[in-house]
Amino acid sequence: MGSKGQVLAALDTVSVNEAVDWAHKLDGAVAGLKLGLEFYLANGQLGYRRIAATGLPIFLDLKLHDIPNTVAGAVKAIAPLQPAILTVHAGGGLAMMQAARESAAENADKLNVKRPSIVAVTVLTSLDDNDLKAVGQAAPVSDQVKRLAALARSAGLDGVVCSPHEIEALRADMGEDFLLVVPGVRPGGAASGDQKRVRAPGDAAKAGADYLVIGRPITQAADPRDAASRIVLEIGSVLGQSGH
Numbered sequence: 325m326g327s328k329g330q331v332l333a334a335l336d337t338v339s340v341n342e343a344v345d346w347a348h349k350l351d352g353a354v355a356g357l358k359l360g361l362e363f364y365l366a367n368g369q370l371g372y373r374r375i376a377a378t379g380l381p382i383f384l385d386l387k388l389h390d391i392p393n394t395v396a397g398a399v400k401a402i403a404p405l406q407p408a409i410l411t412v413h414a415g416g417g418l419a420m421m422q423a424a425r426e427s428a429a430e431n432a433d434k435l436n437v438k439r440p441s442i443v444a445v446t447v448l449t450s451l452d453d454n455d456l457k458a459v460g461q462a463a464p465v466s467d468q469v470k471r472l473a474a475l476a477r478s479a480g481l482d483g484v485v486c487s488p489h490e491i492e493a494l495r496a497d498m499g500e501d502f503l504l505v506v507p508g509v510r511p512g513g514a515a516s517g518d519q520k521r522v523r524a525p526g527d528a529a530k531a532g533a534d535y536l537v538i539g540r541p542i543t544q545a546a547d548p549r550d551a552a553s554r555i556v557l558e559i560g561s562v563l564g565q566s567g568h
């Protein structure tokens with residue numbers, strides 16, 4: 325993990341065996357794996373450890389969103405797993421994000437392990453301006469994403485999750501040293517499904533995403549490793565052309 329435009333494959337399934345199978349198929353083809361609510365709620369820490377045993381870095385996407393004390397406790401509970409990246413919802417507010425960061429640092433110190441990068445989910449990629457208005461938030465989405473990213477940075481977080489549409493604006497505002505983790509990525513021809521703010525992998529990488537989180541276009545392909553490799557090749561050729 326480190327350079328721009330790296331692919332994290334989202335293993336969204338309740339089945340440990342399916343996730344282990346995907347992890348083995350994708351080993352060497354992607355930079356890391358994402359485990360989210362579907363997998364974690366079904367399989368917990370034991371399931372997590374089965375996937376972590378592959379040795380690939382893990383992005384643990386639990387989108388924590390609660391009062392600061394509860395989120396700090398949840399971050400503590402996860403600390404022994406040593407994920408590379410962990411998510412909280414920026415909508416939980418400044419104090420909640422600070423509590424997450426402090427808990428991560430404190431518990432990593434206690435366990436003498438590296439603390440996870442903590443990134444805040446801004447506006448879900450499945451939402452558009454109308455969805456924001458419907459929940460009483462001021463549109464446009466781009467302004468809300470910027471507002472939440474600034475708040476995440478004030479809280480000392482390492483970066484945010486945003487859609488591919490906001491990458492350029494956030495890079496300009498936040499500089500290079502702020503992680504942009506980007507789902508809502510669709511290679512040419514792939515169905516967008518429930519995602520509303522989408523873009524092609526090469527374009528998202530060129531725009532300055534650190535990580536591209538890609539699930540169904542990889543896991544639901546007839547050959548997941550081949551699908552992931554094609555995506556990585558596309559990214560490489562676009563970044564090569566733009567001189568990154």
Ligand SMILES: O=C(O)c1cc(=O)[nH]c(=O)n1[C@@H]1O[C@H](COP(=O)(O)O)[C@@H](O)[C@H]1O
Binds near residue numbers: 358445508519540
């Ligand atoms: O935090 C995330 O990873 C996330 C945030 C967001 O705004 N949108 C989003 O799609 N995700 C995750 O990214 C993955 C996208 O999966 P696909 O739509 O199948 O590529 C899923 O695991 C989502 O949970």
